[in-house]
Amino acid sequence: MPHVCHFTGRKTRIGRQCTYRGKAKYLGGVGIKITGRSARKFKPNLQKVRVVIDGRPARVWASTKAIKSGLVQKRLSRRFVYRKAEASAAS
Numbered sequence: 001m002p003h004v005c006h007f008t009g010r011k012t013r014i015g016r017q018c019t020y021r022g023k024a025k026y027l028g029g030v031g032i033k034i035t036g037r038s039a040r041k042f043k044p045n046l047q048k049v050r051v052v053i054d055g056r057p058a059r060v061w062a063s064t065k066a067i068k069s070g071l072v073q074k075r076l077s078r079r080f081v082y083r084k085a086e087a088s089a090a091s
Helices: 064-069 078-090
Strands: 013-021 033-042 046-053 056-063
Touching (some): 046 064
Antiparallel strands (some): 013 033, 046 056
């Protein structure tokens, strides 16, 4: 399964890293020049979380932005689910 946010669709993006040399003109130099460009990756902050999707628990990749903004509805842990079942059986 690829590392893509289930809720926002964020995934790894490709970009470039530039290397510079020289002194800026406003500091009295002749200007900065790009001496090299190398490939790099911009990776989103993805976390594997247990969530509820269509009423069923599942584990998916979610970006921290989606978690913080409230798009992710986390599932109950097992002890809370079983406690409710025991309470209704005792009644």
